[in-house]
Amino acid sequence: MIEWARARSARLLLLDDNHRLTAHVEATARAFAELLGSLPD
Numbered sequence: 001m002i003e004w005a006r007a008r009s010a011r012l013l014l015l016d017d018n019h020r021l022t023a024h025v026e027a028t029a030r031a032f033a034e035l036l037g038s039l040p041d
Contacts, residue, residue: 005012013031015024 002012002014004010011031013027015021015027017023021028
């Protein structure tokens with residue numbers, strides 16, 4: 001996954017958590033908000 005993202009100059013968020021990401025809700029929400037903010041209107 002890291003190489004796939006690197007080859008595409010894509011942002012990759014790696015979190016040490018379980019499948020539900022319960023320990024990283026804030027980080028996930030922040031990353032999603034940044035993604036939405038980067039999209040054209």
